[in-house]
Amino acid sequence: MFDKMAEKCSILFQFRVYLGRVEQKERKKMLFRNIKGGNILGNSYKICFLGYRKLREMAQQVIDKLNYQDTTVVMKECAIETLEQVVNEADSEGCQVFVAGSANAEEFKQRFSEHLVELHIDMSDYVYCLCRARDMGARRVGVTIYRKSRQMNFEALQELAGIPIEPIYFESEPELTYLLEHTSCDCVIGASLTVEVAERLGLPCILIYDGEYTIRTSIERARLLAAELQASSRKEAITDALVRDVPAGIIITDENDRITTFNQQAKALVGLQGRKLRGLELGELVPPLSYNTFYKSGQIKTDHIHLLNGTMVRCVQTQLQQGNRQVGMLITMLPDSSRRKKTADTQKFVARHQWKDLVGDSVAITQAMTAGKQLAQTEEHIMILGESGTGKSFFAQCIHQSSPHASEPFVVINATVVGQDASRTLFGSEEGANDHAGLFELAGNGTIVLQGLGGASESFFACLRQVLVYHSFFSVGGTTLKVFQARIITLLEPEEAGRFPRELREMLSVFSLTLPPLRERGDDVIELFRIFAVRGEAGTVSLRGQKELWKELDELLRFYAWPTNLITLSAVVKRYVYLYRQAMNPSPGVKRQLLIKAIGEDELLEQLRQEYPALQDPADSTPEAIVEGVAEMKRLLKYNDNTIADKLGLGRTTLWRMQKKSGAAKAKKEE
Template identity: 30%
Template sequence: MINISFIVPYKAMKYVVEEIFSSHQEKAELRPNILTKTVDEIQKEDLEQADIVIARGYSANRVKATDVPVLPISVTGFDITVALNSCIQKYNPTKIAVIGPLNTVYGIEEIASVFSCEIASYQVSNPNDLKSIILRAQAEGATAIIAGKSGTSIATALGIDAIMILSGRKTIMQSIDEAIRAVRLMRQERERTDRFKGIMDYSFEGILSVNNEGIITTANNYARKVLDGLDNEPEQIYLKDVLPQLDSQAVLEGRTKILGELIQIQKNLYTFNCVCAGDTGAVVTFTNVSKIQELEGQIRSKLHKKGLVAKYQFSDVIGSEEKLLETIKRAKKFSKAESNIYIFGETGTGKELFAQSIHNSSARRAHPFVAINCAALSDNLLESELFGYMDGAFTGASKGGKIGLFELAHRGTVFLDEIGDISPSLQSKLLRVLQEREIRRIGSDQVIPIDVKIICASNKNLSSLVESGVFREDLFYRLNVLKLKLPPLRERPRDIIDLSKYFIKMNCKKLGYNSITLSDEAEELLQSYSWLGNVRELSNFCERLCVLLEEGVAEATDVLDCLEESERLEELLPSQNDLVSATMTSEKEILLQVLENSKTKREAALKLGIDPSTLWRKMKKHGLE
């Protein structure tokens, strides 16, 4: 609801306002409070429930002195003209004085030229001065007064002819509509401000905004707790007075930006950032270093707990193609050996699935399986993760030190995914571990023997990286004792169907849908697709198909719709096989002829030299499904 208090100076206006509110198109959202009061009669209690107040003249000025938003009713030239015309007809004065605040008398001289009698304007800012101004106007020859309610009451009491300026219906309607818009804008701004304040105050770091003069304009709760002087709330607090350690002036001038500067406040160390925010000034953020270290420790702890157990076994590998079965057979043999294993395969072929299966099939199955993605961490962090560190080894090191992944995996298996992305420096340290089977924590001179099996994986060809000098040759030969190459999904057409059925069943169960089956044409289309994202891409496709279809039989057109999500769907046709440039009668006849002489649609697509998905679309175009 929108609470509008409307202050009217005379009863006739009240009736007009009531009628307009009652017929307003948004009356269900409005709660009007119409007050017939003069400026002296307005009390603060009258306005307490109002979202906005509509008032005229001195009443509007009186409301402005309170905290309640006010929308002054504009006195239009039309309102003045009507009052002047009425005054002339009723009193035939020789001179008329128009008396009121600026928005009433502004522009009177331009209107005066169209009337026969003399017209003068008298601006009065304070209603207490009305009587003296009216007397002055009378002394200067005015025989009639035009003013608001207060002015006409005083003039009448003094025996001077007076006409009150009336607000027209259109003016009142416009004022109500403007008040509604103003309240909604104020509420939107209040919601935006509250949301912004909530974000600021619930942030776990200090945030300050500074204007171009270096004065702090906003500070969240965190900043107020840490920095002295912000709670005193003087008129102006300069950033340089609160944080003299920061060269904020250079930032405001755009000469530099401050990132990660360490400043000690009382007994705590904080990392500060201060950057220019364009023409609006600058933004300062800061965080307690110990909190960063604590959070980093929690993340590492969760990472370790997540990777200490191998969940999958060879029985979880789905597929019956000979290439896959040969790969599983080889992997089972590898699991019996203690040699290092290098798994090579495209993205999404299941490298970690095989690594976990090898571990669970080995004599180390009862011991930890520790996996880490080498591409996900920086060199320094990856080194501390792999080897651990001693108490005080470096700034930010956890108290008491930290055990590394090689130690955690003692008597178990370490899986190093994306091994091709580690730096040359770390490659040499990893080589020593493989040679000596011992590690040394960062900051320690003590050597710790370890017993781990190393399985590494990469979607990059390590031998090519060796030739280009990116990967150490001696490390490559240490890792590449047993090599397991995973076949891509496009080389296992039967497995595409087996995996599709598995993923569809799993997604239907998760979504609460009935089962979905694939038509023969749909299966043929799936088998003809390239699947460059391999099993991961197929899994995403099946989820999309289940969401869109929900139940029933998935036809080739359904598959085609879901495959169109991929940018690789349609390949360009070879010019020598382009159907458009063919010399035969029509494209439809070509399609019919080739389909009649082909056992499957896939075979027909091969004869035409086009992608099977293109063939499906052309068949659909000519009604040949």
Template identity: 30%
Template sequence: MKHKNNRKILAKAWHDFFILGKENISDVDEIILQSWKRSKGIDFENLLNLPTDKELIANSKRKNHILIDIAKPYMDDLYKIINNTNFMVTLIDKEGYVLEAIVHPKLVENTEFHLANISEDRVGTNAMGTCLYINKPIQTYGEEHYHKTLHHFTTSAAPIHDGEGNLIGAIGITGFAYDVSVHTLGMAIAAAYAIENKYKLFQEKQNLLVKGYSNLINYSTSDGVIILDSEGKITSANKHAENILGIKNEDILYKKVEEVLLGSIDFSKYLKSKEDRFNIKAVLNVNNKNISCNISLIKLKSDLELMGYILMINKDQGPNINIGRQRSRLYSFEDIVGESNIIKESIEIAKVASNGNSNILILGESGTGKELFAQSIHSNSHRRNKPFVDVNCGALPVGLAESELFGYEGGAYTGARKEGQIGKFEMANGGTIFLDEIGELPLSIQAALLRVIQERKVRRIGSTKTIDIDVMIIAATNRDLFEAVEQNLFRRDLFYRLNVFTINLPPLRDHKEDIPLLINHFINKYNKLFNTKIEGVTEEVLNVFYNYDWPGNIRELENILERSVQVANSKVIEIRDLPMYLRMKADNENIYKSNISLLDFQEKKILEENLEKNKRNIKLTAEILGLSRATLYRKISKLNIDVERYRL
């Protein structure tokens, strides 16, 4: 390093080159001289006037969040070492944008600039920017810097590469020029090396995990799949996800999932959960558009370390209005499938309730059969030949809820029919009204409903006349109404009016002994509908069903079997016929039982699939996978794959 500690010589060389325009400069290193030549034309006076590129920095931080997370501990360690020497530690991306900086207070006091980008293109010669250009460690000192504002500093910087050797950024240590030391360059190089190793390890694990699930992700026929990193940031999405959500991959990359997918689901809650979550019903709001869908969130782990998540999205098609599937009659108790004591008890209570006129409240999770029980109660009552009117309280528009329930006179409000309209309570007169999702009813409507229940009279909007009604009222909810009352989300007096005869429906996980009966029932139902001849499910499928918690309950089981009956290629439903989230659950259970790591399990699957695809030809399989035959045999042996089965 020529004249590294003689600032007078460096200052004269800088002045001769940039002010006087001399070309033959012999008092600086060749690397610095070449950088000076590249820097000519850049303003070396007005550093403050450079654009800050706030949006580009924000995008870069999202894109490089893994690099930041990995580098931060090493930056903290460096800063602790140099804390008493007035230095700062900086991390930049490959374009020169500052991702992270830890600055000594004294350095801040004596620095009047804030740099968003310190690439050589922006500020000329400086260790961090020049290190990116030459892709090598470098130290710059005093007047070796191009810009005048930097002449009071010294910086040591080293480039950072990913596992494939690609430049991804640099780390630098900056202090006052009078504190220059060759040791800081060694420290920067050591930190860069440590960051590279950690980054490479992360990449290897991430690539293996994604590769292991590549078939599920890329070749799924209907599932939208989004890969999240361990912090819940989106790293990739398949075409189905783009189509379902109406978004483009590049618009959502590196953003937190809760920033992209708004709506009814609290992703932060599920990401913190220790358990995988399956088939959650949700309404997502994406670009101001509501999308009803089912969501599953599965953790990706390697050696117990959380690597990320797979988010699977199925669009909820809503009610099937195919005329061939419409029922010609209401359900009865004979339609309820189950022999468990808990189901029999619920049926007996419901039968007793059907013989009276008391208000009935059915409590149970989504998919437990609340409407099935409501219809059965009506069918078993003396009102069986009178109307059964069901109302989804959660779907009633707030502004029109009263008119839907109680009706209105002609001209009662703008947009109303001239002849008026009767409400649901009048339609149900003499029969039964089923108020489903009663817990979603707005408080403003709850007061009016309470009055109707108490007086058994309705008054249409715009009318002064009341109409007597005689109805059995059955309400149902999947919400905890006790908690809703305590939180002032549901009227206490309405709750007590409805809670005269309570029927609690158990979740499927509490009566799994009924699963075989339900399987047979639904297979027979859809065999008739789709003209198929499925005879049952394999033992492996049954085990998956028994070990699954069924958050969607019986409805979820029915939906799975409806799909599986149509896609099955044999007389029985196999694991491959199940939705992706259950296939993945089956995979994870197999991993647990076989006591091998997730990475080994996925590698075993890939090898077996390729061996089968290549008709058990080991030589061809090795060539396709880019392995030597010896390596392939070692892997086959390690993963307990039957060698003889695949040998030709």
């Protein structure tokens, strides 16, 4: 039934596009037939001209000469700083189209969705003005450009006009005044604000607009646009009648992804009740339904299940075409009642972390974050590599949250705990009482995170191979082919790489991202320890603001290798906080000993032995090598000679002689 409804809607809207083409041809004939008589289609229109001083004066002279019976041109004094107030005022007065130039036009395009006709300026206007400046005797000409405007080819202009040019970029009147006060140019070219400032400073200037012609033609274009907009209201009335009472949600966009038509059912399904939607980009409001994503798929029609506003919704997207050109998209939506995929099933599949939650600014982690942000915008499968505890799951959540599919489910699957009957877990079942949606289906168009692949079953790999190769699957006992749409992010530790089929590994790692271990992140470990201790996993403790404490602990935090990275760090912090509370305001030296105890004295000694092999076998090592390791034991663990001798199994006199001999040798070498 839903398929027939979507098909009928598609046919009706394609007919509407055809009707629009016929109307457009007839309307153009009438426009040009009636334009000389001052009346367009017997309607009335209201245009607002946004001008600043010199331009406003010129425009007013042109407007006074116009003899329109059907068009009112409202003249508004407008600067960049007052643009929003003036536009809102003109809107309330019923203006349909705006005319503006230069800075006002650029600001208008970035801040408003109303219709705008920009005063036409091209390279020939600049060349003409530059030639005028040259004829006036100028040797160097400044051309003012609003900073947010499109870039110009000044090299070409300079070559055509045969005079040196200095681009002057500005964003406000005070900035422009300062720049013109300090310019080395003897003449400037620009819009009305430039002319006013230059005249105030006594600097020769030329207005870029070509007098009345540019203003008059722009107003004529605005008048034609107003006529087009009013005539298109008939098509909108037809569309509104079509969509108003349809039980399905309907959204129509143009080729730029801007919403042109929608009904209340659609607003309810996407959770945007009470918002003004017309003119907004659909992809920004509901990323999974973006026209750009649909267009890139190369398909004429798609039929997908999406999680929208907590409900699984079936969405049929259809191209709208005018001849061979795509002019937009029709989306027909209905809640999916074919399976039990309610809010309770899907709301647990949510990623919690975002990039702003990442702690650390070391080069290694910053590079990883930059790469992660870039990969988030792709549609390909990603493999995140790293030792245990390096933050692979955290990065997977951040990638999902910053991707176009952030509003879709985020499903984590531990392959190790999925049994031999993986198909029921992953594909779901349609066997009567056991009817349930599988994890691959619940993921919809979102993200699936796979971990524990090193311990996955053959059944799991078979299911994974099915969706990676064929992008589709059947539920157990089902007869309907389901499309697999999710992006897979695989979390892999180095030792797992050889424990599953290579072809799967290749398909899952179209892109890969390697995370650095904590020992390679420099100062990050200190900041992480502080955050974990003060407000993190260990709970509340009176460590905030104690800079001398962190300085006392720096050496040990930097030295320790953190075998399981953040997992080890979290455990050490919890132990340290417990010991700190028991010690009752310990001295700096005791605080250091608390950290040694929290990490484990034997752990630190073992790491020292690995870094200084002479400490493992003093009998077969040179005194110099032993003394070097001893110095580290003193620096990090604050051991005295007696303790060190006991730890190394040496006599105290023997250790004393080694240090003395090494010191004498070092002194002699320095001499």
